[in-house]
Amino acid sequence: MGMFRAKGINSKVQMPITPMLDMSFQLLFFFLLNYHPAALEGQMDLALPTEKPKLIKDNLAKPLEDEVGEDEPPKVPPEVTVLVKANVGDDPEIAGQISQISVQLQEGPTPIQQEGVSTDQLLNLLTEHLKKVRETLGNQNDVVMKAERRLKWQYVVRVRDACQKAGFTNAHFAPPPDL
Amino acid sequence: MSHGGGSDDSAEPDLTAMLDVVMQLLMYFIMCVNFIDQENTADVLLPVAQSAKPLSHEDNNDLLFLNVDQDGKVLILGEAPKDMDATRLWLENRAIDAKDKNADRSIHTAIVVRAHRNVSYDTVYKLMQMCKEKGFKRFKLRATIANTGEGR
Numbered sequence: 001m002g003m004f005r006a007k008g009i010n011s012k013v014q015m016p017i018t019p020m021l022d023m024s025f026q027l028l029f030f031f032l033l034n035y036h037p038a039a040l041e042g043q044m045d046l047a048l049p050t051e052k053p054k055l056i057k058d059n060l061a062k063p064l065e066d067e068v069g070e071d072e073p074p075k076v077p078p079e080v081t082v083l084v085k086a087n088v089g090d091d092p093e094i095a096g097q098i099s100q101i102s103v104q105l106q107e108g109p110t111p112i113q114q115e116g117v118s119t120d121q122l123l124n125l126l127t128e129h130l131k132k133v134r135e136t137l138g139n140q141n142d143v144v145m146k147a148e149r150r151l152k153w154q155y156v157v158r159v160r161d162a163c164q165k166a167g168f169t170n171a172h173f174a175p176p177p178d179l
Numbered sequence: 180m181s182h183g184g185g186s187d188d189s190a191e192p193d194l195t196a197m198l199d200v201v202m203q204l205l206m207y208f209i210m211c212v213n214f215i216d217q218e219n220t221a222d223v224l225l226p227v228a229q230s231a232k233p234l235s236h237e238d239n240n241d242l243l244f245l246n247v248d249q250d251g252k253v254l255i256l257g258e259a260p261k262d263m264d265a266t267r268l269w270l271e272n273r274a275i276d277a278k279d280k281n282a283d284r285s286i287h288t289a290i291v292v293r294a295h296r297n298v299s300y301d302t303v304y305k306l307m308q309m310c311k312e313k314g315f316k317r318f319k320l321r322a323t324i325a326n327t328g329e330g331r
């Protein structure tokens with residue numbers, strides 16, 4: 001071993017970095033091109049309701065049948081239903097937006113209406129109304145949403161948001177009444 | 180301009196520092212890239228929801244992704260866009276696979292619905308109903324998480 005060292009005192013062992021750098025750059029470009037930063041995505045658990053959503057009347061203790069979507073279906077059926085009507089027409093800007101919201105209880109439906117309000121304001125009004133209604137209910141967690149078939153999915157999700165803000169943690173999607 | 184003073188002088192730049200930086204960038208992008216996310220089709224613009232909860236690692240078990248585009252077509256990774264009839268058939272096969280996984284023939288697979296924000300409610304509802312008919316009982320709706328204080 002000593003013989004080899006003595007021969008070339010000035011010789012250095014140099015690692016060839018350039019090819020490694022080339023390869024690293026190629027990999028870097030590959031990953032740069034494949035990098036698509038997405039918006040932060042979340043998820044909501046979901047429940048599908050019965051074919052005929054039951055509003056509570058005299059069957060307080062009767063559980064919902066065919067309830068799916070959640071691990072534990074509610075023991076008491078939902079007492080409140082949010083009905084959402086959709087705008088119709090050929091104008092793609094307006095079609096599929098919310099035209100009317102009403103909250104149905106055992107006593108009957110109550111329209112959430114105010115002249116000249118935006119969708120955001122309408123949803124805020126819905127939240128406020130649901131908060132008041134919720135205090136009078138036995139089942140304060142479950143709400144049924146019944147939207148017309150043409151309603152755009154984004155508005156369905158926003159109505160669900162409004163229900164959640166009011167304290168209803170479980171939203172059940174009912175079949176569209178006009179399906 | 181002559182540098183004839185020392186014969187060992189070389190004009191090679193020191194690439195080590197550059198390589199370090201490149202390697203660090205490379206590691207960053209390798210960590211960020213997730214090819215599984217190709218299940219999440221970029222064509223689907225999700226609705227915005229404040230009630231959407233961030234995804235956790237526990238949620239990544241046994242999922243079946245169904246992307247619904249603006250025209251109501253169902254997009255599945257590695258498959259051509261499907262209409263409702265083709266989706267029904269596909270779900271039937273997936274339900275058989277899911278049953279085979281468990282000894283008691285029950286389905287624990289959760290359906291992840293990623294529907295475009297402008298698709299109509301009946302499309303999403305029919306799809307979920309179809310899943311229900313095939314025996315899938317767990318659903319998860321995907322949405323973009325909204326900032327709570329942000330007005331839309």
